[in-house]
Amino acid sequence: MRHLRAFLVVVLLPAAVAAQAQTRPVVIRASTVLDGKGGVLRDVAIVIEGTKIVRIDSNVSAATYDLRGLTVMPGWIDTHTHIVTHFDRETGKVHSQKVGETPQQSMLYAVENAYKTFMAGFTTIQSPGDELDKDLRDWIAEGRIPGPRILTSLRAVTDRTGDPAQIRAFIRKAIADGGDFVKIFATASIRDGGSQTMTDDQIRAACDEARALGKRSIVHAQGPEGAKAAVLAGCTSIEHGNRLTDEVLDLMVQRGTYFDSNNHLLLHNYIENKAKYLGSGNFTEEGFAYMEKGLPVGNETFKRALAKNVKMIFGTDGGAGAHGRNFEELVYRVRDGGQPPMAAIVSATSLSAESLRMQDRIGSIVPGMEADIIATAGSPLDDITSVRRVVFVMKAGKVYKNEGTTGVLQGARPAAAPSPAPPAVDVTAAGIKAFIDKLPKDRISDQPIRVAEVGGYKVGVYGVFRPKAMPGGAIRHETSVTEIYYMLEGTAALVTGGKIPDEKSTGASPNTKRPNFGGSRIEGGVTRKVVPGDVIVIPGNLPHWWSSLDSDIRYLIFRPDPEGLQPVR
Numbered sequence: 001m002r003h004l005r006a007f008l009v010v011v012l013l014p015a016a017v018a019a020q021a022q023t024r025p026v027v028i029r030a031s032t033v034l035d036g037k038g039g040v041l042r043d044v045a046i047v048i049e050g051t052k053i054v055r056i057d058s059n060v061s062a063a064t065y066d067l068r069g070l071t072v073m074p075g076w077i078d079t080h081t082h083i084v085t086h087f088d089r090e091t092g093k094v095h096s097q098k099v100g101e102t103p104q105q106s107m108l109y110a111v112e113n114a115y116k117t118f119m120a121g122f123t124t125i126q127s128p129g130d131e132l133d134k135d136l137r138d139w140i141a142e143g144r145i146p147g148p149r150i151l152t153s154l155r156a157v158t159d160r161t162g163d164p165a166q167i168r169a170f171i172r173k174a175i176a177d178g179g180d181f182v183k184i185f186a187t188a189s190i191r192d193g194g195s196q197t198m199t200d201d202q203i204r205a206a207c208d209e210a211r212a213l214g215k216r217s218i219v220h221a222q223g224p225e226g227a228k229a230a231v232l233a234g235c236t237s238i239e240h241g242n243r244l245t246d247e248v249l250d251l252m253v254q255r256g257t258y259f260d261s262n263n264h265l266l267l268h269n270y271i272e273n274k275a276k277y278l279g280s281g282n283f284t285e286e287g288f289a290y291m292e293k294g295l296p297v298g299n300e301t302f303k304r305a306l307a308k309n310v311k312m313i314f315g316t317d318g319g320a321g322a323h324g325r326n327f328e329e330l331v332y333r334v335r336d337g338g339q340p341p342m343a344a345i346v347s348a349t350s351l352s353a354e355s356l357r358m359q360d361r362i363g364s365i366v367p368g369m370e371a372d373i374i375a376t377a378g379s380p381l382d383d384i385t386s387v388r389r390v391v392f393v394m395k396a397g398k399v400y401k402n403e404g405t406t407g408v409l410q411g412a413r414p415a416a417a418p419s420p421a422p423p424a425v426d427v428t429a430a431g432i433k434a435f436i437d438k439l440p441k442d443r444i445s446d447q448p449i450r451v452a453e454v455g456g457y458k459v460g461v462y463g464v465f466r467p468k469a470m471p472g473g474a475i476r477h478e479t480s481v482t483e484i485y486y487m488l489e490g491t492a493a494l495v496t497g498g499k500i501p502d503e504k505s506t507g508a509s510p511n512t513k514r515p516n517f518g519g520s521r522i523e524g525g526v527t528r529k530v531v532p533g534d535v536i537v538i539p540g541n542l543p544h545w546w547s548s549l550d551s552d553i554r555y556l557i558f559r560p561d562p563e564g565l566q567p568v569r
Helices: 015-021 103-119 133-141 164-176 200-212 224-232 246-255 265-272 285-307 328-335 341-347 350-355 384-388 429-437
Strands: 004-006 026-034 040-049 052-057 071-074 076-078 122-127 149-152 182-185 217-221 237-240 258-260 373-376 390-395 398-402 425-427 450-454 457-466 474-477 483-489 492-496 504-508 515-519 526-530 535-538 544-549 553-561
Touching (some): 076 350, 103 390, 103 398, 200 224, 224 246, 265 328, 492 535
Parallel strands (some): 026 071, 122 149
Antiparallel strands (some): 004 425, 026 040, 373 390, 390 398, 450 457, 474 515, 483 535
8 A cells, every 4th residue: 555644734934044945946746747748747846946847857855845646737728718807796797888897996806807717727818808908917927916827919800990901000009009919800709690790801911910910810700701711811710619610620720720619618607697697788688599509519519620630729718707717618628528638638738838829938847848837636637527626826936826735835924933844654554454443433533543753743643433424514723733634435525625604613622722613514615525545635724524425434634733732642
């Protein structure tokens, strides 16, 4: 049986020491790494200096962050999301000009959406596009606020922009104003039927001008006519493509045109939030009927594109209600579209980076690339819904999210009077068998069934039996003690993170004198299915509870105790 390692969460050193430590390489230990190009690395260390990955090493033992047991991969890329769109606080409906909103409020909504998307594992996004994007992009790039790397078109070309000469002038102005690429509306919305609206000459002028300026052009095209004109004009990518014909798909393969199929989360999100969209612009009953019909059509187009090996990149066209849920597009593509999980991950990493002409900077875990690294609890290759459980987010070498992992959380507030971390404790197969033999059969253990001395600290090992009828409530330990659960028997759903809405003090354990706070449930946490053999790391102060038990369960708790509260027996 493999060794289990119980680690303490390492707190930040005082500011002066921490500043000095930042010059040292950051090392991420990982048992499974998806490199973004279709490869899988096992039991490696990713060494990072500054913002870059400098090497992948199999012989590094010390780690800044130990992500073993998680699935590590490059930060995801959403090549099409509208980061400023939102539901109004007052009305609960999608924002429209009918509701007064200050520029400050608009930016706050955008910052909120960007942060949600970032925490969901997306370290780079493309927003086509809004004038507000520019300042948000720049402030994030300067490190003033956390968020994903942003590319924006600032504005879009439509049939009403003017004749070809006027379109060229419009594009030159947009790029001079700071646009990163050109967005073109070649067809109507799916809610209006999706027919071609721009002339072929207009489309050619737009894509040709973008190319002359060294910029990419992405084209909204629901139907085949507008898409064909865009492909022939040499545009970079087709967005949506709900009703593309085999002729157009074959042409895209011949010309190397990218396909950004926004045909899953986009439509599901609209339909799920119909009450919040209905009545705004073309969000009419007729428009929703078009979208409901478009779901199976778009999915069938997606499948045909896969079969023809069109270059499928990853964009959601995320709007209000989708920000922070962008990963659901991966679930839909695998579950409904039949895309292999690895291909889906590649589409959201290295292939999307290539479509942005950033493949030399992001999208893969190889030396020389920006250290945009995320980790999920569970493997998307085995269960695509694991993409919903992003627990670690690093962008350009800086960690912004670190839940249930071992390491220094950069930028976190230092804990008062921090204690140095003890070394790891190895639990052997023979030791586990001995623990199992001593497990209590009828109650939760208040006393450790073994206490080990490790570097002057005490580590308690608890055996726990929970009958199906007694799942237990939500709990949060006041002290910053990490617990590691090792599942022995049974299956259950464990929720971690979030908040306890009815939290109140539950007193202290008679043996540890540890203050606990509990309640009936958790809101906003991450739910995971646990089975025998699973290892779950729960940092101190992290709310957790068993939301349901499918059967009686038994598990071990490894509880390192730097505060010396556990009695040695």
